[in-house]
Amino acid sequence: MDMSTQEGAGIAKSNKTDIFLISGNTKHLRDVSEALKSFYIVHAFQDVNEISEALHAFHPTAIIVDEELASGGGGLRFIQSLRTVKVLSLIPVVFTARKGALEQIKASKTMPLVRTLVKPYLFSALLKAISDQVNAHVESQWETLQPVQKAALENTLSSFNSVADLIAEGKPLPYNDIQDSCTPLVTAIQSGSYKELLAGVKGHDNYSYVHSLRVATFLTLFGDFLGIKGDDMKILATGGVLHDVGKMMIPHQVLNKPGKLNDDELVVMRSHVTETISFLENTHGIPRGVAIIAGQHHEKIDGTGYPYGLKGKELNELARMACIIDIFSALTDRRCYKDPMTPVEAMKIMEGMGDGHLDRHFLTSFKELLLDAASEGDLH
Ligand SMILES: [Fe+2]
Ligand SMILES: [Fe+2]
Structure with missing residues (x-):
C-alpha cells in the first residue's frame, strides 16, 4: 500500500521531493509520514514486495528504511538487497533502528550512502539526515x-x-x-x-x-x-x-x-x-x-x-x-x-x-x- 501523504500528489509532479518509507511498525509509519509531510511527499510501505514494485516504476530521492520489518528478513536485509540492483544502489538511505538492534546498527554504519539513526531520535535529526542524503544524491550528479x-x-x-x-x-x-x-x-x-x-x-x-x-x-x-x-x-x-x-x-x-x-x-x-x-x-x-x-x-x-x-x-x-x-x-x-x-x-x-x-x-x-x-x- 502506498500511503502517499499528499492528497492526489502524483509521483514527481510536485515541488516536494519524493521519499519512500518502509516499516513493519504501523505507528512508526504513520508518525514519520505525518512529521515529514510538509517537507516531502512520503510514500509509505509496510511490505517489501510493494515497495519493490514501486521502485521498479520510480526512483525516489531517498528511502527511509526501518529496522522493524517483518517481510524480507528485516530492514538491513532489505537495504542489502537494494544494493545488489545497480540502478537502486545509488539511492541514499536513512536507516532507523531500535537501540537494541546492535548488529544491524553496526552493519549499517559500514554501508555506503546509508545514514543510521538510533531510536528515539529527535525529529530535527531525521530531517537533517534526509536533507543530507537528498543533497548527497543531487551533488553526486554533478560528476557528470x-x-x-x-x-x-x-x-x-x-x-x-x-x-x-x-x-x-x-x-x-x-x-x-x-x-x-x-x-x-x-x-x-x-x-x-x-x-x-x-x-x-x-x-x-x-x-x-x-x-x-x-x-x-x-x-x-x-x-x-x-x-x-x-x-x-x-x-x-x-x-x-x-x-x-x-x-x-x-x-x-x-x-x-x-x-x-x-x-x-x-x-x-x-x-x-x-x-x-x-x-x-x-x-x-x-x-x-x-x-x-x-x-x-x-x-x-x-x-x-x-x-x-x-x-x-x-x-x-x-x-x-x-x-x-x-x-x-x-x-x-x-x-x-x-x-x-x-x-x-x-x-x-x-x-x-x-x-x-x-x-x-x-x-x-x-x-x-x-x-x-x-x-x-x-x-x-
Ligand atoms: Fe535574495
Ligand atoms: Fe535579500
Missing part, C-alpha cells in the same frame, strides 16, 4: 557535468557552507578565498554553459545555497550580457553568493514560512540585510561592489525599499541590477510550498510592479537576455 560546471557548483557550495560555519563561530570571512571559489562560475557563464548550473541545483535541499547560487548565476549572466568583463564579473558572482548571508541569523520559522509574513515577522525578515551588512563590514578586503549588491538589493528607485530607503540617483547600477535579479530569482525559485514561476510569468509580475520600483532600462535588458536564453531552450 563538464569540469568547469562541476567546479562552479562544488566550489560555491563549499564556500557557502564554510561562510555559514564561520558566521556561526563568529569568525571573519576570507573574502579572497570566497571570490576565488567563484572563478569557475564566471568561466562557465562566459563560455555559455550556465543552464547546467541551474539544473544542477534543482532538488538541492539547502534553499539558501540554491537561491544564492541562482542569484550569482543570473547576476553574472546579466553582467556578461551587458558587456561587463574582468574582475567586475567576479564581483557580480561573489556578490550573488554573499548577498543574503545575513539570512543565517533569521529564525527558521520566519525564513521558511509558507504564507504571508505578519508585521513583526517582516521586521525580522528584513533585518537579514543589516545582518549581512555587519558581517561584510567586518570582512577584510571586500570590494565596494559586493557590499552594494549585498546591502542594497532590496532598495527601490522610489525610495520604498529597505534598509536605507535610498532614492533615484542614490542607487547605482549594481544596486539596480541586483534588485531585479533577486526578485526574478525568488519568483522562479522552487520552494517546497510553492510552484516556481516560469521566467515569462516572473517577468510579467516584475513589469507590473509599481513604476519606480525597478530600473526600467535594466528590466528591458534583462527581458532581452531571457528571450535570447529561452530561444535556446528551457531556462529552469
Whole structure:
C-alpha cells in the first residue's frame, strides 16, 4: 500500500521531493509520514514486495528504511538487497533502528550512502539526515557535468557552507578565498554553459545555497550580457553568493514560512540585510561592489525599499541590477510550498510592479537576455 501523504500528489509532479518509507511498525509509519509531510511527499510501505514494485516504476530521492520489518528478513536485509540492483544502489538511505538492534546498527554504519539513526531520535535529526542524503544524491550528479560546471557548483557550495560555519563561530570571512571559489562560475557563464548550473541545483535541499547560487548565476549572466568583463564579473558572482548571508541569523520559522509574513515577522525578515551588512563590514578586503549588491538589493528607485530607503540617483547600477535579479530569482525559485514561476510569468509580475520600483532600462535588458536564453531552450 502506498500511503502517499499528499492528497492526489502524483509521483514527481510536485515541488516536494519524493521519499519512500518502509516499516513493519504501523505507528512508526504513520508518525514519520505525518512529521515529514510538509517537507516531502512520503510514500509509505509496510511490505517489501510493494515497495519493490514501486521502485521498479520510480526512483525516489531517498528511502527511509526501518529496522522493524517483518517481510524480507528485516530492514538491513532489505537495504542489502537494494544494493545488489545497480540502478537502486545509488539511492541514499536513512536507516532507523531500535537501540537494541546492535548488529544491524553496526552493519549499517559500514554501508555506503546509508545514514543510521538510533531510536528515539529527535525529529530535527531525521530531517537533517534526509536533507543530507537528498543533497548527497543531487551533488553526486554533478560528476557528470563538464569540469568547469562541476567546479562552479562544488566550489560555491563549499564556500557557502564554510561562510555559514564561520558566521556561526563568529569568525571573519576570507573574502579572497570566497571570490576565488567563484572563478569557475564566471568561466562557465562566459563560455555559455550556465543552464547546467541551474539544473544542477534543482532538488538541492539547502534553499539558501540554491537561491544564492541562482542569484550569482543570473547576476553574472546579466553582467556578461551587458558587456561587463574582468574582475567586475567576479564581483557580480561573489556578490550573488554573499548577498543574503545575513539570512543565517533569521529564525527558521520566519525564513521558511509558507504564507504571508505578519508585521513583526517582516521586521525580522528584513533585518537579514543589516545582518549581512555587519558581517561584510567586518570582512577584510571586500570590494565596494559586493557590499552594494549585498546591502542594497532590496532598495527601490522610489525610495520604498529597505534598509536605507535610498532614492533615484542614490542607487547605482549594481544596486539596480541586483534588485531585479533577486526578485526574478525568488519568483522562479522552487520552494517546497510553492510552484516556481516560469521566467515569462516572473517577468510579467516584475513589469507590473509599481513604476519606480525597478530600473526600467535594466528590466528591458534583462527581458532581452531571457528571450535570447529561452530561444535556446528551457531556462529552469
Ligand atoms: Fe535579500
Ligand atoms: Fe535574495
